[in-house]
Amino acid sequence: MRNGLKTIALGLALIAPVSFAGSGTTAEHIEAATAAYKKLAKESSYQWTTTVKAIKAAKKALEAGDDKGARKLAHQAMDLVEATRLQAKIESETWRMRVPK
Amino acid sequence: MKKVISSALVGTLSLGIAFGVSAGPVEDQAAFQKYYENKFPDTPTADFANGVYSILPTAREQWEAIEEFPPYEIAIEAGEAFYNKTFANGKSLADCFGPDGAVRNQYPKWDSDRGMVVTMELAINECLTANGEKPLKYKKGKITEVTAYMSFNSRGQEVDVKIPSDDPRALAAYENGKEHFYTKRGQLNFACADCHMLTAGNLYRADTTSPGFGHGTHWPVYRSKWQSMGTLHRRFGGCHKNIRANPYKAQGEEYRNLEYFVTYMSNGLTFNGPGARK
The missing domain is CATH 1.10.760.10 (Cytochrome c-like domain)
Structure with missing residues (x-):
């Protein structure tokens, strides 16, 4: 059971598609991730704490002059948003199956 | 990538094999309580009001000692x-x-x-x-x-949450709480039901998860981890943070509906708050 849960958690964290192209400034990438997060927050009640952390860390890295690190974190945040969206989609269809009969 | 997606979906679906769609609150409650009675046959039904101590004899001894000079x-x-x-x-x-x-x-x-x-x-x-x-x-x-x-x-009063049948909004609030309980959230992809139903009684690191049957009876609690008292909604928020999900607002609609559901599931038990928990 625990291995199954781990597999699901890992699967959800990894299956997010890479949503960014290489173009644009790092600040724009961070802005895009923030906008995606806010959009999802409006659409559903699913939000992960790790997404906010990644966005904050990206902003901090950019301020510190670490462009490469900031961009990586922005992409990570976007991936987390996509994984959250997928979770919301799966759960809207499957939660009822866990209700004992 | 497809293999990973399949693993996630198959894993998610497999958790529901023994489960299915229920008819309504009364049927839900009967199936819910029966689930725990079957899972923990040595626990007298009324004892589920004592949370994890109803299923963990060694921890119960310590808890009973704490209750002699209760921190609350x-x-x-x-x-x-x-x-x-x-x-x-x-x-x-x-x-x-x-x-x-x-x-x-x-x-x-x-x-x-x-x-x-x-x-x-x-x-x-x-x-x-x-x-x-x-x-x-x-x-x-x-x-x-x-x-x-x-x-x-109020100790000793029976839990008797009512869902008025003449107001569909009450049923909708109950259903909302029920959906919340069974829905996986957060990056760790856990539902309330994962810890407190499917794997209730299992160890997560050093802690045993409590049965969901009995949640809502003993609040507020003095929690050793907090070194202070806390409300049920504080605990809800803590659970959500543990699974890396953003917590909801205490006393907001989401948590009030969740409380409505979990307390209704414990109908028939007795209120025994305040409590002391690890």
């Missing part, structure tokens, strides 16, 4: 003083909840006038503000002292 005792005394304190307008909480505040079994309740679930904490704050007093914060502090006093005086 100070909160009860402070709560009594606050309960009887006269407001600026000459009234007190006793004008809203009676002389001893033994009204635990009236909450959570469906308020058909406003179309919402009202919890005891919410009702206390509404009493305060209606009398020109400042509302209390919902997760810890003074609110836990008042509810500790009121819950202590």
Whole structure:
């Protein structure tokens, strides 16, 4: 059971598609991730704490002059948003199956 | 990539093999309680009100020792003083909840006038503000002292949450709470039901997860981890943070509906708050 849960958690964290192209400034990438997060927050009640952390860390890295690190974190945040969206989609269809009969 | 997606979906679906769609609250409740009775056959039904200590004999011994000098005792005394304190307008909480505040079994309740679930904490704050007093914060502090006093005086009352059949909004609130309980959230992809139903009694690191049957009976609690008292909604928020999901607002609609569901599932048990937990 625990291995199954781990597999699901890992699967959800990894299956997010890479949503960014290489173009644009790092600040724009961070802005895009923030906008995606806010959009999802409006659409559903699913939000992960790790997404906010990644966005904050990206902003901090950019301020510190670490462009490469900031961009990586922005992409990570976007991936987390996509994984959250997928979770919301799966759960809207499957939660009822866990209700004992 | 496809393989990973398949693993996630198959894993998610496999958890529901022994489960299915239920008909309504009464049927849900019967199936819910039966699930735990089957899972923990050595636990007398009434004992589920004692949370994880109903299924863990070694921890129970320690808990019973703690209960000899309960860490929530100070909160009860402070709560009594606050309960009887006269407001600026000459009234007190006793004008809203009676002389001893033994009204635990009236909450959570469906308020058909406003179309919402009202919890005891919410009702206390509404009493305060209606009398020109400042509302209390919902997760810890003074609110836990008042509810500790009121819950202590309510010990032994039967959990009997009602879902009025003549108001579809009440059923919708119940369904919302039910969906929340069974829905996976957060980056760790856990539902309340994963820890407190499917794997209840299992170890997560050094801690054993409690059965969901009995949640809602013993609040507020003094939690050793917190080194202080806390409300049920504080605990809800802590659970969500543990699974890396953003917590909802204490006493917001989401958590009130969740409380409505989990307490309804424990109908037939007795209120035994305040409690002490690890």
